[in-house]
Amino acid sequence: MHVHELNPKRTAVTLVLFAIVIVVGLFTMANPRLKYAQTPGETLKMLRNDAGLFFPHQLVGVLEGNNDTVMLIDLRNAFEFGRGSIQHAENISAVELLSEENIDRLEQLKSNGITVVVFADNQLEANGPWMLLRQLGFDNIMVLAGGYDYYKKRQGNLSGTAENDTYLLGTADYNFAEIASGTIAAGKSEDASKSGLSIKRKRKPAVAEGGC
Amino acid sequence: MMGPLIPQGIITGEWDFVIALLLGIAFGFILEASGFSSSRNIAGVFYGYNFVVLRVFLTAVLVAMIGLLYFDYMGWIEMDLVYVLPTYLRSMVVGSFIMGLGFVLGGFCPGTSYTAIAIGKIDALVFTGGLFLGIFLFSEAFPWISGFYYSDNLGNVTVNEVLGISNELFTFILVVMGLVAFWGTWLIEKRVRKTNKHYKFE
Amino acid sequence: MSADKTMRQGPRYINPYFGGVLLGLLLLLTMFITGRGLGASGAVKSAVVTTMDKISPVHAEHNIYYSKFLSSNHSPMFNWLVFESLGIFFGGLLSGALYGRLKKPRIEHSPKISGKTRLWAAGIGGVLFGVGSQFGRGCSSGAALSGTASFSFGGFLVMMLLFGTGYVLAYFFKKLWI
Amino acid sequence: MNRNYLYLTMLMLALAGGLFVLPERNNEQGTLPEELMWDIVQPTRYATTDQVARMIIEKDPTIELIDVRPFDEYTDFSLPGAVNIPLDSIVNENYQDYLGIQDMNAVFFSDDDIKADQAWVIARRMGYDNIYVMRGGLNCWVETIIRPEKPDETASRQEFEKYILRKGASMYFVGGAKMDENTGSKKTNVAVKRKKKAAVAEGGC
Numbered sequence: 150m151h152v153h154e155l156n157p158k159r160t161a162v163t164l165v166l167f168a169i170v171i172v173v174g175l176f177t178m179a180n181p182r183l184k185y186a187q188t189p190g191e192t193l194k195m196l197r198n199d200a201g202l203f204f205p206h207q208l209v210g211v212l213e214g215n216n217d218t219v220m221l222i223d224l225r226n227a228f229e230f231g232r233g234s235i236q237h238a239e240n241i242s243a244v245e246l247l248s249e250e251n252i253d254r255l256e257q258l259k260s261n262g263i264t265v266v267v268f269a270d271n272q273l274e275a276n277g278p279w280m281l282l283r284q285l286g287f288d289n290i291m292v293l294a295g296g297y298d299y300y301k302k303r304q305g306n307l308s309g310t311a312e313n314d315t316y317l318l319g320t321a322d323y324n325f326a327e328i329a330s331g332t333i334a335a336g337k338s339e340d341a342s343k344s345g346l347s348i349k350r351k352r353k354p355a356v357a358e359g360g361c
Numbered sequence: 362m363m364g365p366l367i368p369q370g371i372i373t374g375e376w377d378f379v380i381a382l383l384l385g386i387a388f389g390f391i392l393e394a395s396g397f398s399s400s401r402n403i404a405g406v407f408y409g410y411n412f413v414v415l416r417v418f419l420t421a422v423l424v425a426m427i428g429l430l431y432f433d434y435m436g437w438i439e440m441d442l443v444y445v446l447p448t449y450l451r452s453m454v455v456g457s458f459i460m461g462l463g464f465v466l467g468g469f470c471p472g473t474s475y476t477a478i479a480i481g482k483i484d485a486l487v488f489t490g491g492l493f494l495g496i497f498l499f500s501e502a503f504p505w506i507s508g509f510y511y512s513d514n515l516g517n518v519t520v521n522e523v524l525g526i527s528n529e530l531f532t533f534i535l536v537v538m539g540l541v542a543f544w545g546t547w548l549i550e551k552r553v554r555k556t557n558k559h560y561k562f563e
Numbered sequence: 564m565s566a567d568k569t570m571r572q573g574p575r576y577i578n579p580y581f582g583g584v585l586l587g588l589l590l591l592l593t594m595f596i597t598g599r600g601l602g603a604s605g606a607v608k609s610a611v612v613t614t615m616d617k618i619s620p621v622h623a624e625h626n627i628y629y630s631k632f633l634s635s636n637h638s639p640m641f642n643w644l645v646f647e648s649l650g651i652f653f654g655g656l657l658s659g660a661l662y663g664r665l666k667k668p669r670i671e672h673s674p675k676i677s678g679k680t681r682l683w684a685a686g687i688g689g690v691l692f693g694v695g696s697q698f699g700r701g702c703s704s705g706a707a708l709s710g711t712a713s714f715s716f717g718g719f720l721v722m723m724l725l726f727g728t729g730y731v732l733a734y735f736f737k738k739l740w741i
Numbered sequence: 742m743n744r745n746y747l748y749l750t751m752l753m754l755a756l757a758g759g760l761f762v763l764p765e766r767n768n769e770q771g772t773l774p775e776e777l778m779w780d781i782v783q784p785t786r787y788a789t790t791d792q793v794a795r796m797i798i799e800k801d802p803t804i805e806l807i808d809v810r811p812f813d814e815y816t817d818f819s820l821p822g823a824v825n826i827p828l829d830s831i832v833n834e835n836y837q838d839y840l841g842i843q844d845m846n847a848v849f850f851s852d853d854d855i856k857a858d859q860a861w862v863i864a865r866r867m868g869y870d871n872i873y874v875m876r877g878g879l880n881c882w883v884e885t886i887i888r889p890e891k892p893d894e895t896a897s898r899q900e901f902e903k904y905i906l907r908k909g910a911s912m913y914f915v916g917g918a919k920m921d922e923n924t925g926s927k928k929t930n931v932a933v934k935r936k937k938k939a940a941v942a943e944g945g946c
Binding site: 159160163164167 | 577578580581584585588
């Protein structure tokens with residue numbers, strides 16, 4: 150009688166234990182709390198349509214209080230928020246945006262048909278959180294073009310910004326090819342090129358660009 | 362917790378060798394307890410009188426493969442960080458032939474010979490000595506064979522990439538083949554044992 | 564039970580399937596912890612490199628194969644596989660002692676051959692295995708067992724060919740074993 | 742023959758077969774949302790124009806510049822050595838090889854930084870690591886590197902040093918094709934200077 154012809158009790162017990170571990174593992178498998186609703190391709194399509202931009206002049210109605218379907222969320226930290234923000238805005242810093250209660254809240258706002266406008270100092274800072282929320286399926290989230298900096302500058306005359314599109318990003322300020330070939334700058338002395346430059350530069354509100 | 366632990370730095374370097382020793386002890390224990398410390402048990406797989414090698418080896422491979430796939434599915438292990446042995450086609454084919462010949466002659470493989478030394482087998486000691494000599498000869502001859510050694514490098518390819526079947530399917534095929542082999546060898550073993558009087562079947 | 568009685572007289576091995584399941588789980592654990600499988604021949608390679616480095620450091624440094632494994636800040640013996648192989652030895656010792664197989668040095672051979680023949684066969688087999696494991700990037704545990712389990716094509720190839728060659732050649736060496 | 746062997750056989754088959762009946766896991770998921778948000782708020786994902794300029798001048802082999810503007814704008818002008826992956830095609834199969842290169846730091850840039858940032862969010866979500874956004878984009882590149890503004894007389898010494906460095910970089914980049922030979926010496930000068938002043942040069946946009 151060879152050993153392997155005896156009762157393989159221990160083998161069975163071990164393998165069953167292994168199977169139990171797997172089955173238990175499968176049932177308790179951590180389901181991702183948040184799931185993307187958009188594929189990267191869909192996100193791109195959304196960006197292409199430029200949907201989701203909230204323009205400064207649209208703020209007018211909100212600030213006057215006759216538009217209660219819009220809610221403003223300041224994504225900066227509590228300290229910056231404390232130093233001043235847009236009226237009626239609520240502060241949820243970007244880091245806490247995905248916490249359970251905030252997600253629940255956003256979920257609720259979405260089902261109530263409220264448009265949520267997120268902003269930070271500039272559009273760039275709010276861009277990531279905005280894109281992420283959109284990818285998670287919150288189609289009611291908009292991002293404030295120009296951000297808080299732009300708002301602060303034009304606070305008194307927001308409706309006047311409707312014709313002014315300087316807050317729009319993603320455009321070239323210079324003819325790069327020309328500059329690179331050196332036809333403008335090269336050959337001039339330092340001072341000359343410098344003074345020439347500052348005149349030629351398109352006077353764009355510097356704030357919207359984050360210090361550049 | 363998500364594996365593998367050491368490559369991800371969850372277990373730090375200083376525990377490396379303690380873990381190595383413990384895993385080695387478990388490995389050695391299982392090998393010896395299964396009967397791999399006897400070259401005649403091992404070589405039995407080639408003559409049909411003892412299929413212990415096939416049973417232990419194949420069962421281990423199957424269990425580990427199944428476990429790995431489930432672990433990967435459950436997110437317990439990052440498969441990208443699990444080392445995949447690189448494939449050097451010609452070198453590996455030749456190496457396997459040489460090893461196969463060495464296996465039939467020596468009756469051990471390196472791991473099993475260590476456990477056999479532990480329980481006092483002189484032939485295992487000689488085998489390990491041969492191993493040392495073999496690697497020494499290889500290293501000395503390396504400048505002349507390095508071209509061959511590095512030829513046909515396919516990189517760290519997996520079965521799935523070469524054969525085009527999913528890991529799950531590959532595992533399933535191996536499991537079915539393994540189970541057929543287990544039941545089949547059982548019958549072969551029974552028949553061979555009747556005629557074989559030289560080997561005390563334990 | 565008569566079966567139990569027989570078992571006590573013999574060397575008492577564990578059920579091979581039990582051993583297999585345990586080994587599989589151990590392999591899984593090893594991969595879970597270290598990200599790679601088990602190995603054995605690597606330790607002997609480290610020993611060769613260390614020896615050569617001791618005997619003739621210049622020679623070892625000039626040989627591109629040795630120098631692959633040489634490092635200036637620690638000995639090549641200070642290596643994961645060396646410790647693991649040490650563990651294999653002690654594990655075997657433990658199991659041998661537990662099951663009563665730990666005896667005085669002896670040679671195990673088929674009654675048809677002498678002890679000397681067995682030693683020659685073992686030695687030559689060792690040399691071949693040593694050379695082959697370098698070409699194959701690992702031995703039966705490093706390449707065939709761990710390689711196949713981690714779905715490496717090379718590992719699977721080595722496993723099939725290693726045992727395949729064994730079967731093809733087994734006929735010629737029948738006398739050594741039965 | 743023991744019946745347990747039958748059970749074992751069946752259990753093995755069940756375990757192996759179970760692999761097929763597992764519900765498809767969404768592998769499109771890429772980076773987890775929580776992780777992505779964490780990465781988004783890290784300021785380290787931005788590279789300044791000064792840093793980029795320095796890496797180009799020093800011929801840093803680990804930097805991969807990725808221009809996300811449309812192809813025709815890329816052909817008109819781009820940064821030296823940049824590859825073009827238009828934002829619209831970033832999920833395109835053909836471009837994936839450029840993104841996941843090991844040990845490479847990919848820096849996205851566009852006219853300003855918003856398009857590059859969008860490209861970054863999408864690429865990071867797809868799971869790519871070691872990617873950055875050039876803060877301020879090419880507009881900022883022109884303003885800081887090509888035409889650095891001389892600081893006021895009252896500005897700090899650091900400001901002046903930065904200006905001098907940028908001035909040197911400007912010479913390196915402007916009209917480079919024409920004076921390949923001439924810039925040879927300047928190039929090395931700039932590189933050496935910049936290495937020393939690493940901390941200073943890192944300010945900016």
